[in-house]
Amino acid sequence: MKAAFFDAVASPLRIATQADPSPGPDEVVLRVAACGICGSDLHITEDPKPFGIGAGFVLGHEIAGEVLATGADVRDLRPGDGVAVVPMRGCGHCARCLSGDPARCPAMVLIGGGYAEYVTVAARQCRVLPPGIALADGALAEPLAVALHCVVRAGLKPGDRVAIIGAGPIGLLVAFWARRMGAASVVMADIHDHQRDRAMVLGATGFALSGDRLAENIADLCAGPPDIVFECVGKRGLLQAATETVRLQGKVVGVGLCIGGDEWDPFVALTKEIDLIFTVFFHQRNEFGVALDALAGGVPQRIITERIGLSQVPQVFESLRRRTTQCKVLIQPELS
Numbered sequence: 001m002k003a004a005f006f007d008a009v010a011s012p013l014r015i016a017t018q019a020d021p022s023p024g025p026d027e028v029v030l031r032v033a034a035c036g037i038c039g040s041d042l043h044i045t046e047d048p049k050p051f052g053i054g055a056g057f058v059l060g061h062e063i064a065g066e067v068l069a070t071g072a073d074v075r076d077l078r079p080g081d082g083v084a085v086v087p088m089r090g091c092g093h094c095a096r097c098l099s100g101d102p103a104r105c106p107a108m109v110l111i112g113g114g115y116a117e118y119v120t121v122a123a124r125q126c127r128v129l130p131p132g133i134a135l136a137d138g139a140l141a142e143p144l145a146v147a148l149h150c151v152v153r154a155g156l157k158p159g160d161r162v163a164i165i166g167a168g169p170i171g172l173l174v175a176f177w178a179r180r181m182g183a184a185s186v187v188m189a190d191i192h193d194h195q196r197d198r199a200m201v202l203g204a205t206g207f208a209l210s211g212d213r214l215a216e217n218i219a220d221l222c223a224g225p226p227d228i229v230f231e232c233v234g235k236r237g238l239l240q241a242a243t244e245t246v247r248l249q250g251k252v253v254g255v256g257l258c259i260g261g262d263e264w265d266p267f268v269a270l271t272k273e274i275d276l277i278f279t280v281f282f283h284q285r286n287e288f289g290v291a292l293d294a295l296a297g298g299v300p301q302r303i304i305t306e307r308i309g310l311s312q313v314p315q316v317f318e319s320l321r322r323r324t325t326q327c328k329v330l331i332q333p334e335l336s
Contacts, residue, residue, distance in 0.1 A: 002336065003116035004313040006045055006057045012314040013045075013059075013115070021120040023071040026092070028123050030065030030083065034136035034307070034330045035114030036143065038062055039168060039234075042321060043257055050259065051110075060114025060331070061087035063121070064129070064138030074123040083126040084138035084292060085119075086284045087111050092124055100285025114139075115313060117333045127288060133295045136307070136332055143328070144300050145291035147173030149282035151181055154228050154253045158182030161222040165210070165242055166232035167195035169303050169328045170255060172202045174230050176300060179203030187221040189214060194325045201302050215245040225250070232256050239276075240264035246274055254278040303328040309336030 001020050004013040023029050041059045044051045063085040067077050077083070089109050090102030097105050102124075113119040129138045147170055156162065162183045164171045167190035178186045180203065187206040188199045196207045206221035208214065219225050225247035231238045234256025242252045243264065252274055269276060282288060294300060305327045308316055313331055320326060 001117040002310050002333070003058045004310060004317075006048070006053065006059060007055050009046060009048065013317050015310060015314065021118055023069050023074075023120055025071040025073040026122055026124070027071045027120050028067050028074060028077055028126060029069040029118055029120050030063070030085070031068050032063060032065045032114055032116060032119055032331075032333050033082070034064050034139040034332045035060040036062030036139045037317060037320060037329045037331065038143070039170075040257055042317075043234075043259060047259055053112075057112060058114075058116050059112045060116070060119075061085075061111055062139045062142040063087070063114040063119060064135055064141070065119065066135065067126075068118065070123070077123050077126060077128070081126075082129045082135040082138065084129060084141040084288075085114075085121050086125045086127065086288055087142060088281055088284070089122055089125055092122065101283050103281035103284070115310070115331055117310070127292060130292060130296060133292070136330060137295055137301055138292070139330055140295060140300055140303070140328070141288060141292045143169055144173050144176075144294060145282040145288045146170060148177050148287045148291055150174050150230060150253060150255050150279045151177040152287065153277055153279040154230070154251055156181055156183060156228060159184045160228055161224065161226040162186045163218045163222060163226040163229045163242075163245055164188045164204075164232055165229065165238055166190060166256060167199050167207075168232060171230070171232035172199055172303050172327070173300060174232060174255070175199060175203040179205075180294075185222045185226075187218050187226065189218060192323065195327065198302060198327060202299065210241075214241055218245050227251065228253065230255055234258040236262050237264070240268070243269045243272070243274060246272070249273050251275045251277060304330055306330070307332050307335060309333065311336050
């Protein structure tokens with residue numbers, strides 16, 4: 001099969017072939033219908049050591065596909081099933097896994113493998129797509145569930161005023177859920193405005209350009225300082241910006257993947273008596289299913305800006321390191 005391989009930092013991904021996979025007893029082999037390119041994939045290739053990634057690794061965890069083969073112990077899936085994949089692979093038998101929360105399993109591994117024609121996953125990682133949802137669109141279930149978990153962790157209540165720093169895929173999907181769950185205002189902020197229209201379609205009520213007056217601009221659009229600020233970029237200084245933006249005794253939710261440390265003044269957070277919350281992954285049994293169901297409405301699909309074949313992956317992946325007008329790119333191997 002063909003796949004896109006990571007070799008080294010500063011080296012483009014490489015398209016090559018390797019042996020087709022076969023399933024273990026509790027596994028299934030999927031024909032990959034689509035795999036999203038995630039911002040964390042870019043982070044991994046720039047600093048692979050914290051993720052335990054080495055040469056020859058195949059990226060890709062936002063996966064949807066068709067079951068081709070099943071292991072001897074698999075009972076709930078059969079060839080031909082269309083599934084979305086939960087990329088957190090736990091041990092399968094600890095209390096966390098049995099409760100549907102493998103992200104918190106001590107043995108959890110975030111899988112890759114989606115930048116390929118076929119991938120092997122544990123059957124317990126798969127969720128059959130509801131009727132009416134295109135198989136390739138199932139790749140959006142993972143980022144959609146991540147965004148839902150952000151809003152759940154924040155304890156958002158109907159009527160809350162929300163600000164979201166970063167109009168990338170996760171930020172846009174946080175806006176989708178925030179409005180869906182009753183936020184009175186949802187203001188997005190970004191350093192460019194090319195996602196403005198998409199943000200408004202997804203649920204934003206206003207859009208602010210980041211800059212020296214970010215807090216003031218957001219407050220104007222929210223009719224006051226927001227109750228909750230989601231930091232969805234992961235760049236140094238943005239937790240500080242979120243802290244300065246949120247209201248007294250409000251909440252700041254750290255979502256973006258910031259590697260290598262940050263710089264912020266905890267005195268501001270202390271004097272405003274804010275709650276600082278961090279969030280990662282999602283609950284498989286509850287939030288992933290809700291995310292899948294939400295795809296039936298067709299709105300989350302508006303974040304998709306391009307669908308590419310495997311041969312285009314190295315070039316497009318490198319272009320995403322720079323600020324572009326792209327939002328969510330889906331790799332669909334059948335387009336190669």
